[in-house]
Amino acid sequence: MSDRDESKAAPDPEAPGDIDEGKRQFLATTTGVIGVLGCGGAAVPLIRSLEPDASVAAAATTIANLSDIGPGMQKTVNWQNKPVIIVHRTPEMLATLTALTGKLADPNCEVPQQPPYARNIYRSRKPEWLVMVRVCTHLCCIPLFEPTPGSVEPAWRGGFHCPCHGSSYDLAGRVFKDVPAPRNMAIPEYEFINDGSQVRITAMYPKSKLC
Amino acid sequence: MSTLIAWIDRRFPLTKLVRESMTEYYAPKNFNFWYFFGSLALFVFAIQVITGIFLLAHYQPSADKAFESIQTIMYDVKWGWLIRYAHTTGASFFFIVVYLHMLRGYLYGSYRKPRELLWIIGFVIYLCLMAEAYFGYVLPYGNMSYWGGEVITSIIGAIPVVGDWLVSLARGGFGIGTATLNRFLAFHVVLVPALLAALVVIHLLALHETGSNNPDGIEIRDRLGADGKPIDGIPFHPYYTVKDIFGVGVLMILFALVVFYAPTLHGLFIESYNYTPANPMQTPPDITPAWYLAPYYAMLRAIPNKELGILVLFLAIIVPFFLPWLDRNARARSVRYRPVYLGMIVVLVASMLVLGWIGMQPASPALLPPARVCLALYFLFFFTLPFISRIEPTRPVPERLRM
């Protein structure tokens, strides 16, 4: 059934004219480049769709009431599955912050463990309110709140003490010298809302390290 | 580069595959508009798989969360709306492309010997595609998803003896619910796509074994040149690779026009009744399937008896399977030389279009006579073909391909 007909052979794509060859190469390359750009353009939305979506962002902030925290008391809230402690510091507590400078590893907050507005002796926006991520910078345990003078040891003025490996911090979360923990505890980004009756915790300060 | 390819070739038939399927696989040189749709179907399949994966990253297959998860994709996920609209548009485009691909088969006799198996494999692909679309449609769990799910799973109940048991397998419970969504997700994401992928590979293997048909319906392998290649054939690469890339470009323009300017196509691609959550206590005023299943739905509604209607529906879907053996015109395959057959195909297509339109309208007694007429014409096409094809006037078929 197969006739051998030599009168009109199939065109040979390997032997086009010279002008055509140049044009063809240019067009093939151009099509290829545009095609790759198109595929890249399609890939970008697909990959980015895997980033945390807006509903996750909504769950990323926590609002805490301040009205039920009496002077000297604290409340620890869950923020992005991390504990954030809010301490209503008394004037006596605030007075201890200047007395311990010699014992602290980083009393002037040189290491950026806090947003710029918390780079002060209180490590907060308002002196009486400490808002801090209650995670020990050594190996991520949750330190105990020890506000009572003399509780941890006779010279104790008040602060935080971590039961795991014995790191200590003052009432602004600044770490003591000669303890395992290397840095002050992190202060998150936060703001007061509703005329100061609530605090809204939004994000980690990008330069800070948790533990 | 050539050393790398030599290294691979020693271990895997890379160059051999490329040569046998592309650069030395000869296809007829006169492929026209109707020959784009095979490669376009493959392309749309790829779009569906890719967009599907990224939708699956967010979808939740439970009765209380499914609808919400779709809204999360549309409102909260970055670019979620684009991925979702691409997937729904792709579903409809898949059917448009596949129906045109099938129509090509009718027009040029692509189902004739020795391509009967190719046709049968394609037919099975079509069945899988309908199942895939059905499972996918239930997943968003809008009210139309729910009731469409209920209606189709009850049709299975008409099967004698095992019908009710099969319905309980499909639903996994008393009615459509979380169990249904979970298994439909498994079918829609894993089972049917795997089947489709395998079937497409087998489809292409069968095609390459016989070589492609063409608009003149003559066998190019009957006339070989001095080099042993068909004189009316051209290598698939670069001729048809380059032509199909152009075809993809045109498809993408149409696709983008829909996605960016009319993503629901005014209720045709995404029905408005699916914008409310599934409600077992309330059926939509009219339950109609998606447009691509509408002709069969019109056929079902045209028959006043439930069991008979389901039987007719089943037969209507099955009958094209037999086309290779119903067409008995020994002189020509293509409608270019068979004007009567062309007329029959025009009537068939027109009937399906009318049935499709009827299937999307609310049930109405006024629409029953035209539905029944079209249903009759549909079956008449297949039942009269063995007789007409033997006696119809057939123009002489040329020796060489006409472009």
Place this chain on the structure above:
Amino acid sequence: MRKLACLAVLALAAALPASAQEAAKLSTPHYRFDRATLQAGAKFFASNCTACHSLGHIRYRRLATDLGMSKEALTRIFPQARNKPDDVIKSAMPADAALQAFGVVPPDLTLEARYRGTRWIYSYLKGFYSDPSRPTGFNNHVRPNVAMPDVLAGLQGIVAADGSVISKGSVSPAEFDRDIAAVTAWLQYTSDPSKLERRALGPWVIGFLVVFTLVAYALKRVVWRPVH
């Protein structure tokens, strides 16, 4: 070609709304779908609708960018946006109170425009009339025996079933019309916020694809020259 034309005509016919009888009662709102209209619609919705209806998928944060408003301007319309920008627009009335008052919970309206259509919403909001036989004292031409009271009576005034005016509203009919058109546009936005982004991106994507297709066509012509 004729086959394709028939195909196109039938495809278009198939896209017509399924319920022909309701279409006769509905009128078409006239608005430009732009930021100014959406801001007006958002304001109207916040003043008149959020008492009972939520928009459970619209987060305040996206409104500022989508509607082109500063955070201050947005907070003036939606006070919640200041403290909880990631929250969704919630209704003021709790579900159980609503159930007691109306017998049904006022539905969330995020997708209403996609579900019912903009013509339905526009005609519905303009379709209230006085009906003493109903518990709310009002009925609606588009949704008979609806449980929703005519909260817009103050603005629109009160009409009888035949359209005759019983009392005038605080705004002119033309202004009321514009307000309802704006809130319809707003609901069209909430049911598909991507529309703004689609319209912005569409020309670029399609332009890119046209360039690609033209280059691909040129390549095809060159490669196929030996055959033709």
